[in-house]
């Protein structure tokens with residue numbers, strides 16, 4: 001079945017379902033908003049592959065981690081930036097690199113209906129086979145022309161002179177074609193070939209505007225915002241952090257999701273002083289420390305800059321050396337010799353390790369400036385007491401990195417053990433159309449950070465209520481509502497059962513919820529103003545006035 005036929009079938013199917021739902025509704029007289037759409041089989045919905053729900057009590061740990069990031073980053077002078085989850089596809093292609101896996105295979109890009117149509121109009125030779133196919137093709141042209149007009153009128157497409165002109169020409173062409181068909185010219189002939197050929201050429205003159213994608217990372221959007229809001233006019237450098245969901249269509253496994261979360265920071269503009277690199281890494285390690293993450297390892301490297309006397313020269317040398325040992329490498333690495341030889345160094349394949357260890361190392365081929373910069377970064381890290389390991393094989397998957405690159409691993413994560421990646425990207429803002437700007441940043445994989453914390457026993461303890469109010473009787477209920485309000489205003493978490501429960505039942509619920517105290521309010525308590533507070537851990541009880549109760553709880 002072609003995609004188009006599938007779409008038609010789907011539309012038909014939806015139509016049937018709508019009709020069924022409407023019939024059922026008429027039968028039962030239920031209003032539209034209360035009745036779920038009828039479906040043929042009752043479908044059990046699940047979060048889609050590679051995405052998941054984060055639930056309490058786990059979300060408490062997520063909030064704690066995020067709050068810690070805000071506090072630590074704040075002490076280093078960073079402010080939060082919130083960029084959209086959706087950006088122009090071109091932004092990512094240009095910054096991350098069109099050839100990288102992230103952009104070429106993993107990005108969620110929205111299908112464009114008009115583009116889909118346009119691709120389908122490439123089948124003229126097929127349309128010239130017989131009357132039926134010619135008819136289908138003609139329909140496509142007519143529908144495409146109408147959709148184009150609608151989209152232009154609704155301002156969903158760029159209203160350029162060319163677009164308006166092409167739209168008009170296409171409308172003329174499709175009415176000419178319809179006229180011809182209605183005059184009985186329904187057999188493929190050279191004139192049809194000519195007419196359809198003109199239509200096919202026309203549609204490619206049309207500018208359908210930018211495609212849009214879900215962001216696979218946060219640096220591109222942050223740099224776009226820096227340029228768009230002229231942040232180069234602010235005191236430099238501008239220090240920004242962000243947190244939120246990212247999207248990559250990868251194979252889901254432990255520590256690897258299709259919707260995952262990153263916490264990242266960028267230092268944009270000003271100098272590329274080695275102290276900036278070191279302070280950023282210091283901030284990162286401080287953050288991990290405050291989160292209680294143990295067993296982290298920081299690896300650093302310099303991948304130089306792109307000139308001939310630096311990385312480019314090294315990559316050429318690496319390629320030559322790799323060619324010599326090609327038959328000892330696996331298929332992936334063999335392919336990368338051509339496309340991206342640096343990535344061969346990344347290989348985790350057992351049998352490639354001894355071969356890779358003998359390859360020339362980038363550290364020996366950096367230009368003097370990059371060498372000096374790298375040495376100074378290491379010195380600056382030492383000044384700050386940041387422990388690091390040098391790893392000459394550390395290269396990063398995104399094209400924009402240069403000079404300092406770093407990665408942090410944490411235990412308990414299996415083979416997805418990188419919790420953070422980062423590096424310098426001095427050319428990026430300029431590449432995106434901004435002024436020449438220095439830049440360095442990192443992105444923490446929040447999912448993996450949380451996983452590692454949980455594995456080491458630092459997961460969130462289930463959060464119980466402070467006080468459960470066990471009330472009986474109408475007068476007690478009014479008092480209970482007021483007590484709940486006062487306690488909550490004093491920042492205690494309170495559970496007030498919405499319906500009356502026998503005291504026994506209420507106390508049972510209180511323990512199930514993990515409450516520390518039960519406040520017992522019955523007729524007696526209300527009458528003499530002496531409330532009963534039960535400590536659930538040991539079952540002890542005491543009588544307190546409202547004021548004394550608040551003071552007692554505050555002192556704990």
Ligand code: ATP
Pocket residue numbers: 217248250255256257258260261262397416418419420421422443444445446447448
């Ligand atoms: P990996 O080596 O695991 O593929 P990466 O090099 O693709 O990571 P970056 O693009 O540098 O990762 O992103 C920074 C961090 O974001 C990673 O170190 C990791 O912790 C996290 N991360 C990346 N992709 C995913 C994913 N699909 N699911 C969960 N976390 C991810």
Ligand code: MG
Pocket residue numbers: 397
């Ligand atoms: Mg990856």
